[in-house]
Amino acid sequence: GENVEQHPSTLSVQEGDSAVIKCTYSDSASNYFPWYKQELGKRPQLIIDIRSNVGEKKDQRIAVTLNKTAKHFSLHITETQPEDSAVYFCAASRGGGYNKLIFGAGTRLAVHP
């Protein structure tokens, strides 16, 4: 089955700096790669996703890149703000009717003012 590895496990940056979180996946048939943000004690919320037919996607300060050949994808947050502090999870799935999302272990991002 699919295995998703995520690193780093913790990341500390100064406000205004960029943050990058990287994930690798094992199943070459995976074609859907979302990123979730989870604040303390809250539900994970989808912030951006990418499909395998696209190499990069941006949404304001957030971008995701995908390298299908190397089977890795990354989340880039620019001009970080304290409210970006949270745990971020990457995930991968084959999509389709069953769509079993397999998650990475998460990255705890701390943005210091």
Place this chain on the structure above:
Amino acid sequence: SQTIHQWPATLVQPVGSPLSLECTVEGTSNPNLYWYRQAAGRGLQLLFYSVGIGQISSEVPQNLSASRPQDRQFILSSKKLLLSDSGFYLCACPQEEGREKLFFGSGTQLSVL
């Protein structure tokens, strides 16, 4: 838009006691439903998913079971809880915008003592 109701929000149970967590979904019909568990400081582990009434697939061998007695109801159960069953349990269903995008309930924090 869809809504997921999960209860209770928090639960403290002794080892060996039974468990029943309920998830109900509104605003969608015949959804895929998922149970995830998040151990303290860990990632999201897929426990069960269901594509319809009475159809349950288990992802990992464990002390838990799931049932789907109605289209929009998903129940997680255990006959005898273990310490290792502690965690944050999240029910999920596909978002309206795309069935690959998962929407999570607010979760149940279970502590087994």
